[in-house]
Amino acid sequence: MLCRKKNIFNNSFGSLQDALVIKMNNDAPAPFSVIFDLDGTLADTSGDLIAAANRCFADRGHKNVLDPIADQATAFAGGRAMLRLGHQRINTDRIAKAVEADFPDFLKAYEEHIDVYTTLYENVTPTLDRLAGQGFRLGVCTNKPVGLAHILLKKLAIADRFAAVLGADSLAVRKPDPAHLLETIRQVGGVPEKSVLIGDTFTDRAAAKNANVPCVLVTFGPTGRDVAKLKPQALLDHYDDLFALLAKLLPL
Numbered sequence: 001m002l003c004r005k006k007n008i009f010n011n012s013f014g015s016l017q018d019a020l021v022i023k024m025n026n027d028a029p030a031p032f033s034v035i036f037d038l039d040g041t042l043a044d045t046s047g048d049l050i051a052a053a054n055r056c057f058a059d060r061g062h063k064n065v066l067d068p069i070a071d072q073a074t075a076f077a078g079g080r081a082m083l084r085l086g087h088q089r090i091n092t093d094r095i096a097k098a099v100e101a102d103f104p105d106f107l108k109a110y111e112e113h114i115d116v117y118t119t120l121y122e123n124v125t126p127t128l129d130r131l132a133g134q135g136f137r138l139g140v141c142t143n144k145p146v147g148l149a150h151i152l153l154k155k156l157a158i159a160d161r162f163a164a165v166l167g168a169d170s171l172a173v174r175k176p177d178p179a180h181l182l183e184t185i186r187q188v189g190g191v192p193e194k195s196v197l198i199g200d201t202f203t204d205r206a207a208a209k210n211a212n213v214p215c216v217l218v219t220f221g222p223t224g225r226d227v228a229k230l231k232p233q234a235l236l237d238h239y240d241d242l243f244a245l246l247a248k249l250l251p252l
Contacts, residue, residue, distance in 0.1 A: 047117030
């Protein structure tokens with residue numbers, strides 16, 4: 001009988017402990033979160049993107065339509081932007097139809113050679129590790145198809161740093177629609193008022209503005225410091241500078 005009472009007491013005490021832990025977790029303040037764009041923000045993917053687009057044009061009998069240096073900014077605007085530019089250069093009739101016809105082949109070519117030229121920007125990996133070590137929740141919000149985003153992040157050996165990865169096809173909408181960014185923040189366990197978006201283009205700036213989230217734009221892309229014209233809350237010249245910027249933008 002005494003044993004039964006002891007077991008009952010222990011079970012009750014265990015339940016009380018569990019309840020207290022749950023309450024403490026529920027009452028705990030939301031963590032800070034940093035959400036990253038992928039192409040042009042974490043990694044220079046332009047070389048592989050342009051190579052995939054050029055394969056589509058080669059299949060049509062046109063070689064090296066896009067230049068990996070001169071057309072870098074177009075590469076970061078997406079696959080359809082590159083195909084559209086290329087078809088304009090080769091004077092294709094009914095460009096919109098040609099772009100859509102080539103797009104599946106572009107995605108296939110890109111997936112097959114996704115990391116030939118692609119490299120992370122300097123100090124990305126140690127910066128992600130430091131952020132995680134200080135309790136930040138990290139996520140990726142990209143207009144790249146989510147399957148390709150996962151493949152690339154694994155190839156770059158940084159996939160495990162992110163609590164959530166949302167791509168162009170993860171939701172019914174994509175950046176600059178604020179729902180894309182807000183859902184990424186939610187999935188990493190954050191809240192908008194304690195989050196920041198790191199990106200490189202007008203699309204990122206508009207998504208952050210629409211979501212009422214601070215935006216940092218990197219300056220090491222093809223347009224350099226011209227991104228200042230988009231009026232982000234801050235500019236990032238090097239990942240070593242990110243922590244100082246976060247201290248100014250977030251209520252740390």
